[in-house]
Amino acid sequence: MFETLTLEPLRLPKDAPVQRRPLLRPAAQPANFAERYDFSTLAYSATFLPERGRIVLVCPKLLNLAGLLRGATFRSELGVHPVTALRRYRRHDELWVRARACPSRLSVVLDGEELSISVAVPDEAFAGKVVLSTLSRNNPLPWVRDWAAHYVASAGVEHVLFFDNGSTEYGLEDIRACLASVEGLSGATVVGVDVPYGPMAAKPPRGIALFLQLGIINTIRHRYFPHARGLIWCDVDEMLVAADGAGTLVEQAERSRLGYATARCHWRYAVDAAGEVPMHGDHIWRRDPETYSKEKWCITRGSPLARFGWDVHGVAGYLFNRVAMSRSHRFMHCAQISTGWKGQRIADAESLVRDAGTEALWQRAGLATSLGGGA
Structure with missing residues (x-):
């Protein structure tokens, strides 16, 4: 549905x-x-x-x-x-x-x-399913489609729970139609929430007034997660990849006592071409040495941590993030898949090196490109 x-x-x-x-x-x-x-x-x-x-x-x-x-x-x-x-x-x-x-x-x-x-009860439409969830605003729909399709093909995702924070470039029905076009996806729930996201503070701690994302994540915890098999939380610019034969991150979480797994985020960059919008598949460049952003996570039904507060980069106050860190999975954090509301993430091309491993990953995944692989 x-x-x-x-x-x-x-x-x-x-x-x-x-x-x-x-x-x-x-x-x-x-x-x-x-x-x-x-x-x-x-x-x-x-x-x-x-x-x-x-x-x-x-x-x-x-x-x-x-x-x-x-x-x-x-x-x-x-x-x-x-x-x-x-x-x-x-x-x-x-x-x-x-x-x-x-x-x-x-x-x-x-x-x-x-x-x-x-008032609602926990949603049984998610029963037994692996769910991918995010909060988004005005991300171009080709990005959304490639993101969802990648998780269906590589992470076992069956249902997308997509929260839209008052997008002005398209409506909820457009997002629904976009997700309905993803081959293999059994359903999607697109939820509009038109309240202020919050401002980034000019001084640290910069995210202290960003209330909405935590409100949505914990609405998921109480309303949408209880009957699900597992849930992956990440942004549209983050693509989960696995080592050969590793299975999915949800399967790994299910095998652990915690019912929970995290994976490190590796920054990847696209080299800009004038007038072209980069796609995930264009992000084949990295800094040398490698740079990282904070981990993202998944949780499964029956996890003893599910009842504790959820946050952007983990649950239960991040206390178990290190022990739950996967050695076989990682998120590729695609820097130019961004509308720039937190500031531009453009990297100087001269500071980047082409990463053949990432390029091969994207080619095997069949991800679209728009920049021709850069210079």
Whole structure:
């Protein structure tokens, strides 16, 4: 099944007398801070977990809004839902409320304004499947298609869970159609979420106000992952490759006690040609010596780590990333597969060396090129 959905977050009105306080000090605020900071989202999602008798609301960092929600009265057609816990994580929070069954919506009155959010149960459409998931905005659809097709062919992916953060170049239906054209992919769920992603701080720690990605990852943990066989989290610019005979990273995770595996990310570059958009297959250049970005990961059903907070580069506070690191798998981090929102990743061609091993990998995978292999 190939479908589109839209998350409907719980948000304060724009003219609400109270908003989330700025997390960044003025000296650390970039020029686009007011546009990109999320002042008003209270929760991205609400999921009923029947085995716990609770609804979990996955929230941005609540900061000064925590007391407002902690003391609020949540209601539904089933009655009152008392708040039982507020759990704080690095870049997201979770508010837990009691429920004996799944209501259609959860409502709360704040400062005289009634706000509501829909409630869902863990999605059984993912049962037994290997899922590939990401959060994206305006990545060209040929990139998305090549990325998904590569994971279907080489990593055993059966379903793509694609979150789109308000793309302006195309709509959710265009993404759905793109993924439906991938041979061998059994389904895709395209979820629109149109809230601020967050600003990159001008000073370290630069990612402290990027709430959305962690909100989405932990929405996946509660709503989409519980019935899945395994889930790979990575960006559209990251291509997982394996040594000959190694099997898939999900299979490797399944064989481990942790039910979890990470793989190192190796930077690869394309040498630009004027007027051409690079593809993954053009990324056959590397620095000498080799350079790396932080690892990405996969997790499988039954993992003892699944119940802990998930993050961009791992789960459970990264405590097990090193011991779970695969020796037979790696991600190729394609530098020019980027819309440049974090800054340009262009490398001086004179500082690069052509990597024959990567070139052979892409040729075997049948990845498209647009630059003719560079100079």
